[in-house]
Amino acid sequence: MTVASIPTSSRKRLGTLTIGQAPRADITPILAAALPEGVDCLHLGVLDGLSREDIAARYAPRAGEPVLVTRLLDGGSVTLDKAAVRRDLDGKLAELQASGCQVVLILCTGEFHGLNLDPAWLVEPDRIVPPAAAALAGDRQVGIMVPLPQQAASEAGKFAALARPPICAAASPYADGLRELERAAAELRERGAQVLLLDCMGYTEEHRRAAARASGLPVILSNALIAKLTAELLA
Structure with a gap:
């Protein structure tokens, strides 16, 4: 995969990726309180633009397999198949990098393997x-x-x-x-x-x-x- 270069800018830009839908009204205030002034934020979600029916079709939990739970824009929650979520993370991360994010934060403490960004700095809570x-x-x-x-x-x-x-x-x-x-x-x-x-x-x-x-x-x-x-x- 060709790595997109990060546009030069005097302003710092943080990208966040939730496994649910962005922006996360529960998390963004905690981020805002910690971040220095002048940082732009771009928030994306794996489930952005999807209805509950779409989510059920693409991310339904499988019996006996690891799951994750996350928040939707309406404040409700949904349980997802972890492997299906992992499948779609790379494309979303690349999108944040291509949008000029020097640092990209995953808003999930679940353990994921094989994630990588270059040159953006990937922060993985797990x-x-x-x-x-x-x-x-x-x-x-x-x-x-x-x-x-x-x-x-x-x-x-x-x-x-x-x-x-x-x-x-x-x-x-x-x-x-x-x-x-x-x-x-x-x-x-x-x-x-x-x-x-x-x-x-x-x-x-x-x-x-x-x-x-x-x-x-x-x-x-x-x-x-x-x-x-x-x-x-x-x-």
Whole structure:
């Protein structure tokens, strides 16, 4: 594939790619708070322009296969076949690069393999959040919150750097209310967690506060961590 050159510009441009539909009203405020002034943003989504019928036809989950959950423009959520999402990521990433984005951020903490951009700088949360959480936690027991129960198994491999195998609980930032998240956070504390990680870009500061309130533990918010690190590349 021929790599598109990035147009020369005095302004920095960040591209974001969600596996759902863009822009992500839940994530963009967190990004905006972290980014330096003068950064242009271009937001794309794998599901942009698709109806629920289109999404079901192209990305329907398959029995026993890994899945991802994401947000649509109407605020609703949808569960997707992970392999089908991976199939369409490269084209969207190339589109962001061709549009002049010097840095491209994937708005998903799911583990993807073989992604690459050149010369744009690709930021992949699945490569950053697990080792950062491991370094912060040290020998402490990490409790991980995921949107869907089956993701506790399908995404477990990326947390091999943790000193102890993580313990997991599920509460969707899209479909479940704060009460369910609080219940899951308290459960993780009861099972021995000493620090919590909200492992989905859809969790917000409201979710972080609810989890901390219910558990009494430090809570790492994945998208806040990624936003701050991405901002360093654009400063």
